[in-house]
Amino acid sequence: MSVDEMLNTALTTVGLPVFPNVYTGDLERYLVWTYAQIPAVHACDAPQSARYLITVNLFLPHKENPNALKRAISMALFNADCTWPSITNISDSEGQGYAFECEWTDGGYLHGNSQP
Amino acid sequence: MATVSLDGFDELSEMFRDLAPIPEDVMTAALDSMATVAERSVKSSGLSMGVRDSESNVHILDKIRHTKPKNTEDGGYSNVTFSGSRTRGKIKTRNAEIAFVNEYGKRGQSPRPFIRVAAESKGDQIAQAGEQVIGNWWDKTSGG
Numbered sequence: 001m002s003v004d005e006m007l008n009t010a011l012t013t014v015g016l017p018v019f020p021n022v023y024t025g026d027l028e029r030y031l032v033w034t035y036a037q038i039p040a041v042h043a044c045d046a047p048q049s050a051r052y053l054i055t056v057n058l059f060l061p062h063k064e065n066p067n068a069l070k071r072a073i074s075m076a077l078f079n080a081d082c083t084w085p086s087i088t089n090i091s092d093s094e095g096q097g098y099a100f101e102c103e104w105t106d107g108g109y110l111h112g113n114s115q116p
Numbered sequence: 117m118a119t120v121s122l123d124g125f126d127e128l129s130e131m132f133r134d135l136a137p138i139p140e141d142v143m144t145a146a147l148d149s150m151a152t153v154a155e156r157s158v159k160s161s162g163l164s165m166g167v168r169d170s171e172s173n174v175h176i177l178d179k180i181r182h183t184k185p186k187n188t189e190d191g192g193y194s195n196v197t198f199s200g201s202r203t204r205g206k207i208k209t210r211n212a213e214i215a216f217v218n219e220y221g222k223r224g225q226s227p228r229p230f231i232r233v234a235a236e237s238k239g240d241q242i243a244q245a246g247e248q249v250i251g252n253w254w255d256k257t258s259g260g
Contacts, residue, residue: 094223
């Protein structure tokens with residue numbers, strides 16, 4: 001399973017619309033994921049694995065209680081073999097925002113193998 | 117760089133006793149060296165991700181500074197920060213805030229986690245810069 005598939009599958013269980021990278025529509029409640037990829041486990045002149053530094057952003061209107069969603073997103077990522085995410089409040093005048101940061105690794109992605 | 121070889125627990129204990137009193141100026145130089153590498157790493161990572169202030173020609177990556185190292189009882193620290201601010205009309209925005217929005221994103225803007233990527237991918241190089249300074253001091257002190 002690729003990291004993209006993993007994130008879409010895991011985050012869909014939360015019950016909010018999920019978008020990769022950026023969303024520019026009019027929805028008030030949604031999730032956006034993005035990630036950076038770092039090569040890891042160097043051997044035989046090539047990285048044998050990849051570390052993914054994942055960021056999932058939750059956006060909500062002001063005055064909504066975000067706690068249940070924060071818990072659901074953390075559990076969804078953890079159950080998909082991500083590290084437990086740290087959460088940073090990125091709310092601004094347009095609404096609430098929370099950035100979830102976690103990591104995931106793919107054992108053979110760089111060689112075309114699938115995560116078991 | 118110093119080469120450390122050990123033969124048993126007694127020698128290990130002895131080495132830690134010798135390393136414990138690292139002079140303050142050596143600690144300061146090590147911290148300064150590490151902070152310099154961290155600063156360059158964050159800038160490099162930001163450039164590769166296209167981090168910028170969309171409302172200004174001043175590049176916020178040129179505003180990365182590290183503070184003068186401070187020694188504490190249990191080590192020391194130097195902060196790598198974004199200095200200054202920009203003003204548009206009557207609104208003043210700190211460069212650190214612009215960096216924060218780039219790092220985490222906002223509605224309609226994808227995150228560019230340049231600080232996190234720099235810390236995760238260049239951690240070894242940052243530590244190595246400090247080890248180099250302490251290693252040079254250790255070579256002189258131990259006559260190695």
